[in-house]
Amino acid sequence: MALLLDEINYCPRCGAAVTLTQRFGRQRPVCPQCDWIYFADPKVAAAALIFDETGRVLLVRRANSPQRGLWTLPAGFVDAGEDPAQAVQRECLEETGLRVQITGLIDVIAGQEHPRGAHILLLYRAQIVDGKLQAQDDVDGAGFFAVDALPSLAFDTTARVLAKILPPGNSQI
Ligand SMILES: [Zn+2]
Numbered sequence: 001m002a003l004l005l006d007e008i009n010y011c012p013r014c015g016a017a018v019t020l021t022q023r024f025g026r027q028r029p030v031c032p033q034c035d036w037i038y039f040a041d042p043k044v045a046a047a048a049l050i051f052d053e054t055g056r057v058l059l060v061r062r063a064n065s066p067q068r069g070l071w072t073l074p075a076g077f078v079d080a081g082e083d084p085a086q087a088v089q090r091e092c093l094e095e096t097g098l099r100v101q102i103t104g105l106i107d108v109i110a111g112q113e114h115p116r117g118a119h120i121l122l123l124y125r126a127q128i129v130d131g132k133l134q135a136q137d138d139v140d141g142a143g144f145f146a147v148d149a150l151p152s153l154a155f156d157t158t159a160r161v162l163a164k165i166l167p168p169g170n171s172q173i
Helices: 002-006 084-096 156-164
Strands: 019-023 026-030 044-049 057-062 075-077 098-110 120-131 139-145
Touching (some): 057 084, 075 084, 084 139
Parallel strands (some): 044 120
Antiparallel strands (some): 019 026, 057 139, 098 120
16 A cells, blocks of 8 residues: 555645645545545456367467566456446457457456556456457467466466366356
C-alpha cells in the first residue's frame, strides 16, 4: 500500500501538494486546499482459459516487458466502465484473432505479481466462436499446449491455475 501512496504528490483537481492524512481508516494523500482524497484503486485484469477439443490450453507469448518472450493466458486490463467479460473477449480478439464467448467465471485471484501487474485477476472460461489463430497486438506467439508440456510461463498465477484446473471432461468446472 505504501507504494501506491507515494505515487501521488499533487492534487489533480487544484494542483496543491497533497499531504498524507488519516481518512477512512488509513493514511491517504489528501489535498489541504480542496480536500480531494486519493483512493488507490486496484488495477483489474481479466484472463481467458480456453481449451481445444484435445484438452490443450491456449497460451500467448508476451512481446513486451515485463516477462517478454514468456507465455501466458490471453489477458489484459479492464478499462474503466468496461464489463470484464467483454474485456476478455476484446483481448482475445486483439491478441489471437479469435472471437470467443465467455462460458463461466472460474476464479477471482487477488495479489499483484509484479509492479506493473494487476491487483485482481478475473479468470474466465471461454470457448472459441470463430477466427483464425494468429498472434498479434502485444503478443508474438500463440498456440495450444498440453498442460503437461507447457512452455516457460510468465506468471506464477498461470502455473497455479493450470495445475488446478483440468481440461473439459476432467474438470468439475
Ligand atoms: Zn486540491
